[in-house]
Amino acid sequence: MTTIQIEGVTKKLKGVFVINNVSITLSSGNVTGLRGVNGSGKTMLMRLMAGLILPTKGTIKIDDKILGKEITFPESIGILLENPAFLDSYTGFQNLKMLASIRNKIDDVQIKHTLEKVGLDVESHNKKYKKYSLGMKQRLGIAGAIMEQPDIVILDEPTNSLDTAGVELVKQIIRQEKERGALVVLACHDTDILDELADDIYYLENGSLVSTTTRGQTV
């Protein structure tokens, strides 16, 4: 059971509050949605949860361990933040293999299986990343986030650049991740997707939490 406890977190960057006194608790087996306009603080909150930026005030605990003090990054996390970024001259498979080499937890077969799962066929496994379409890049980014079956999956706008079939596939993947018991954090402009997939939706405005929806109930 993985939990993320965000307690009174404030983040100030260049004198501006990008996150302002946010407190929420997230737990595994749930999909948490983040909603808000551009610049509302969704991505910043995700970066905070991933340990990429540290709070100016407040604490973030992953399984009761303070991020930035007791642990540097969550033990098991997969992220897709904004636009996926891989190495141009490597194929999709090579990129994931290089990424997987750090943890050394999965083999080539599992990497290929994940590529197929996100809808990248065998031909595209061996295609250079620079020749990928935007949709294919997005699918590869999702594959990179889920391939090691992490406890925490953070997906920032995962449906960007995807066609209808791609969006449906991403929805299916998110459901599978939830069923697997992962803690999924999802930021998406499409309110229908959030309503359909998220157990809790947090609405952010200028870095502050303005409302919470728990399966139809607005607080």
Place this chain on the structure above:
Amino acid sequence: MKFFRLLAYDYKNGFRVGTVKLLVMVLFVVAFCIDFYYRKHVTYSFDEVIPSGTFIDYLFSIFAGIKEYTPSKEENFIIPVKWLLLHLFICYSTLYYPFRDLSSMGLNILVRTKGRLTWWFSKCIWNVSYVLTMYGVILITVFAFCLITKEPISLNITRMFVTDLLQPGDIHETLSFNLVYIILFYPLLILISLNLLQMTLVLIFKPLYSFVVVTVIWLTSAYLFSPFLPGNYAMVIRSEYVIQKGLSASEGMVMFLFLVSVSLIFGSLYFRRYDVLGEE
């Protein structure tokens, strides 16, 4: 174990990005060698035999720099273009990789490494390795040039070239063999230290501003003869083994250790709290 996997990633990725620059360095060095070769031929054209330049003579000419400059109305400051170009090119070559890596796949790599220090030290080792490789390319190119032009592969410094072509000023009667070590190692040490400093500065400023800071250090070093300006130690012509009141090799070593320590300690402390925001 993760550290070595990360290092393997940096070697693979960082060197892949920098391969073209290694080839450009070959072209630079060939041009510098040709320049020395022809200057030698022009200077001694009235001699019966054009004296041969050894392997170390060529290296000396590349890393010589300019003699001490005293600001005055009579003498204008001449920028040591070759020397500056070489050092700035190496600094530029290592400028973007660590920063851009954090804005691309490195972000995913970083969260997988568990430790920020692991990432930082891996980038430091990559940086030093890249500078060493650049230096290796310089040595190999000079070596190949000497082989092709049938110049002697030797570590004997020809004093005549130093006085006639490099014109250091108040030169010693005999040149100590220690000068060979200065030529071979000091420009390298100062390059390593300033490259690490630049990488640390990238955390605070943007890469371009860091490069500007390092450029100013190199340029000021050429303009002012001072033991406190590190670039002076990379100018072989200003060494105590070349001129009477030259810069001490031990002070150069202190400068190298100081810059490396400051960069590593400050960089690792700063990166522990560094906000990874990507290329914004």
